[in-house]
Structures are given as structure tokens and as C-alpha cells.
Amino acid sequence: MKFGVLVFPGTWSDRDCGWVVDQVLGEQLTYLWHKDADLKGCDCVILPGGFAYGDYLRTGAIARFAPVMEKVGEFADRGGLVWGICNGFQILCEAGLLPGALIRNASLEFRCQWTNLMVDRNDLPYTSQCAEREVIRVPISHGEGSYFADPATLSRLEQNGQVVFRYCDADGRVTPGANPNGSLHNIAGIVNKRGNVLGMMPHPERCSEPELGGTDGLKLFRSVVESATRALVS
Amino acid sequence: MIAKVIVTPKPVVNDPQGNTVKQGLASLGFREVSDVRVGKYIEVSLDAPSEHEARQRVEAMCQQLLANHVIEDFHFEIEHEGRHQR
Numbered sequence: 001m002k003f004g005v006l007v008f009p010g011t012w013s014d015r016d017c018g019w020v021v022d023q024v025l026g027e028q029l030t031y032l033w034h035k036d037a038d039l040k041g042c043d044c045v046i047l048p049g050g051f052a053y054g055d056y057l058r059t060g061a062i063a064r065f066a067p068v069m070e071k072v073g074e075f076a077d078r079g080g081l082v083w084g085i086c087n088g089f090q091i092l093c094e095a096g097l098l099p100g101a102l103i104r105n106a107s108l109e110f111r112c113q114w115t116n117l118m119v120d121r122n123d124l125p126y127t128s129q130c131a132e133r134e135v136i137r138v139p140i141s142h143g144e145g146s147y148f149a150d151p152a153t154l155s156r157l158e159q160n161g162q163v164v165f166r167y168c169d170a171d172g173r174v175t176p177g178a179n180p181n182g183s184l185h186n187i188a189g190i191v192n193k194r195g196n197v198l199g200m201m202p203h204p205e206r207c208s209e210p211e212l213g214g215t216d217g218l219k220l221f222r223s224v225v226e227s228a229t230r231a232l233v234s
Numbered sequence: 235m236i237a238k239v240i241v242t243p244k245p246v247v248n249d250p251q252g253n254t255v256k257q258g259l260a261s262l263g264f265r266e267v268s269d270v271r272v273g274k275y276i277e278v279s280l281d282a283p284s285e286h287e288a289r290q291r292v293e294a295m296c297q298q299l300l301a302n303h304v305i306e307d308f309h310f311e312i313e314h315e316g317r318h319q320r
Contacts, residue, residue, distance in 0.1 A: 058302055094302065101304040103243075108250050148247060148305055182248060 001228040002028040004042030005189060006088075007035070007071070008052035008063050013085065016205045017048045020221055023045045024208055027225060032064035043228045044081035047088025049141070049203060059102060059144050060091035061157045069095055081125055081224060082197045087172040089189070089199030093156075098192060099157065100149035103144075106182025115180055115202055117188050117198055118168040121161060124191060127226035130218040135172045136216035138202035140188075145191075145201040147183035154184060165189035165200055199211055235280055237292040239310040240262045242273035276300055279315070288312050 003021040015030060022029040030040050034052075039045060040067045063069070068092075076082045076097055084092040091209035092098045105111055117138055119130045130136065150155065157163055165188040169178045179186045181201070190199030204217030243249045256276040259267045280293065282288035292310055301308040 057299070061299065063300070092306075099304075101302055103247065103305055104250055106248060106250050108254060146248075150246070151264070182250075 001043040001225055002030065002041060003224075004030050004039055004045045006045060006047050006068060007034065008050070008066060010054050011048055011050035012054045013049035013087075013089070013203065013205060016203075017020070017046050017085070019142035019220070020205045020208045021046075024218065025221055025225060032068055034063070034068050036068045037071070039068075042080075044083060044174065044224050045075060046084070047072075047084040047091055048205070049086030049088065052087055052091060055087070055090075055144075055195050057085065058094065062097040063091045064085075066193050070118055073097065076192070076197050078212050079194065081228075083126065083182075084197075084199040084219070085203060085205065086145070086201055088138075089201055090144065092197060092199045097197050098190060099153050100147055100190070102144050102201070103146045103148050104144050105142070107129045107181070109140075111180050112139070112141045113180065114139050115164040115166050115188070116170050116172075116178065117202060118146045118174055119164070120166060121164045121191070122151070124164065124190075124195050124223075126220050126223050128227055129163060130138040133172065135168060135170065135206065136219065137214050138217055139200055139206050141160055141206075142181070142201055145183070146181045147187040147201075149184065152217045157187075157190060158185070160193055162190050162225075163187055164191050164198060165202070235288050236313045236315060237278040237288065237295075237310050238313065239292065239300055239308060240273060241276065241279060241296075242271050242305050244305055244307050247305045253309060257265040261292045261317070267306060273306075284300055285312050285314075 004009040119134045122130045166186040168174045204220045207214035253268040256270040296308045
């Protein structure tokens with residue numbers, strides 16, 4: 001399958017994501033520039049971490065107006081896989097492809113640390129290789145990752161089962177102590193209702209090889225490959 | 235004309251910056267402070283045939299870009315250039 005990794009001025013995790021796609025998975029990779037007018041036939045578009053357009057005004061606020069984002073929106077509407085990681089999650093929220101917003105960490109600190117994530121949904125193209133309610137270990141690296149949505153939106157997310165990952169302790173307990181940034185309901189990642197657009201603050205591309213201290217992130221990449229292969233066969 | 239736009243976090247949104255500034259003020263002895271909210275100030279210079287039209291345009295700018303309605307409120311004033319000196 002073919003992954004497209006989106007690059008805005010200020011993106012910094014594009015090469016890490018690209019490395020996992022072509023060096024670790026051996027899948028096709030193309031980088032998509034923010035001014036590109038098409039998605040070059042990609043099966044999955046990744047919006048990586050960083051500080052697109054310097055995060056001026058608000059995180060992701062300017063990036064959503066990039067020419068390529070119109071194509072990303074159309075691709076998502078057609079059911080294409082759109083995966084926002086960290087700054088990518090912030091951009092998807094600003095673009096209205098996912099509900100809510102990411103605000104300053106409650107601690108006011110930039111947090112760069114390992115977190116444990118409860119996988120609430122393993123029936124998605126992104127999580128099919130995870131066990132039911134598996135706890136995976138994935139690092140975060142952000143200053144503005146505190147998930148916020150109004151009460152009505154939050155309860156809709158919960159009712160629809162749109163929360164995919166929650167910060168938890170090593171035993172899978174979703175507690176305030178396991179929440180690194182003040183996210184409501186310990187939310188670390190959500191999908192749209194259809195399940196094809198995922199946004200998550202933790203960085204799976206940074207834990208996809210043993211040399212990096214963990215390989216849980218690779219399960220998500222492998223899930224995407226497996227779901228695309230299945231789609232081709234069926 | 236100049237639009238002076240003020241963007242603030244919604245009351246329901248936790249504002250850790252505001253809380254920290256409040257604590258700082260308290261430690262300086264400003265005990266009367268009950269709350270602090272930290273927002274943004276944006277100046278937009280624009281051409282518009284009337285103040286009414288300018289208001290409509292700036293309202294649209296706030297809705298579409300300057301503020302994120304999920305987490306922020308906004309208000310603004312329109313000033314005619316030259317009326318106020320810096």
C-alpha cells in the first residue's frame with residue numbers, strides 16, 4: 001500500500017513516519033508538500049507532528065488553509081484513511097475533520113515522556129492488530145495536548161465509541177495520575193464517526209523499533225497495512 | 235479602519251496560564267484578585283466603505299480564523315484611523 005506523509009513548513013516528524021513506512025514496513029512512501037494539489041494516489045495520509053506554520057495564532061490554525069488540506073478533506077469524505085499524530089491531530093481539529101480542540105497542558109509544561117494508552121477500540125483500521133482493551137506504551141512530546149470539547153460533544157464521542165486511546169497506568173487503570181496533560185476523560189486519541197479519520201497526541205512512529213525502547217507503535221502501522229490489504233482482497 | 239480584536243478562553247475552558255498568573259499576583263500581595271484569564275489581542279487594519287461593513291467583515295474573520303469557537307470567545311472594537319494617536 002502507499003502512504004503519503006504530509007509536510008508543512010515547520011513539520012518535524014515527517015522523516016520519522018516515513019522511516020517506519022519504507023524502512024520498517026517496506027511499504028510505498030511519498031511525501032506530500034503542503035502546496036500539492038493532489039494526494040498522488042495514497043491509500044493513507046499521515047499528518048505528522050511538529051509546528052506547522054510555526055503554530056502561529058493557534059496550533060494547526062494556519063495549516064488547515066494549506067492547498068493540500070482541501071484534498072485531504074475530500075479524501076476523508078470518501079472514506080480514505082487520514083491519520084493525524086500530535087500536530088496532525090491539532091490540525092484535524094482546526095480543520096473540523098475531528099471535533100474538539102487541543103489546548104495548553106494543564107501543567108503548562110512541555111511533556112516529553114512515555115505514556116500508557118488503553119486501546120478502547122480495536123475494530124478500527126488503525127488498531128486491528130491490538131488486543132481488546134490492550135495497554136500499549138507510546139511516548140508523547142507536546143505542550144498543547146490537553147483535549148477539550150464541550151459536554152455535549154464529549155458525551156456524543158463516548159456514546160458513539162469515538163474515543164480510541166486513553167491515558168492510563170501500566171495496569172490499564174484510567175486515573176487522573178496517569179493523565180499527563182489534563183485531557184478531558186483522559187483522551188489521547190479519537191476517530192470520526194465513520195472511523196477513517198484518527199487523531200492522537202502520542203507518537204507511534206517513535207516506538208516502532210526495539211532500538212527506540214518499544215515497538216507498540218508498529219502495531220498501529222501494521223493495522224493500517226493489514227486493513228488496506230483486506231480492502232484490496234474483498 | 236482598525237479593528238481591535240480581543241480573544242479570550244471560554245469560561246468553561248481551563249486556563250492554566252491565567253491560574254498561574256493569578257498565583258503570581260497573589261504571591262506579590264494582590265490578594266484581591268479572584269480570577270485571571272489570559273487571552274490574545276489582535277489588531278487588524280482594513281479598508282471598508284462603512285463601519286457597519288467593517289463590523290460584518292471582522293465578525294467573519296473571527297468566526298473563520300481569529301478565534302476557535304470550541305475554546306475561545308471574542309469581541310472587538312472598530313476605530314477610524316487618525317482619530318487616536320499613538
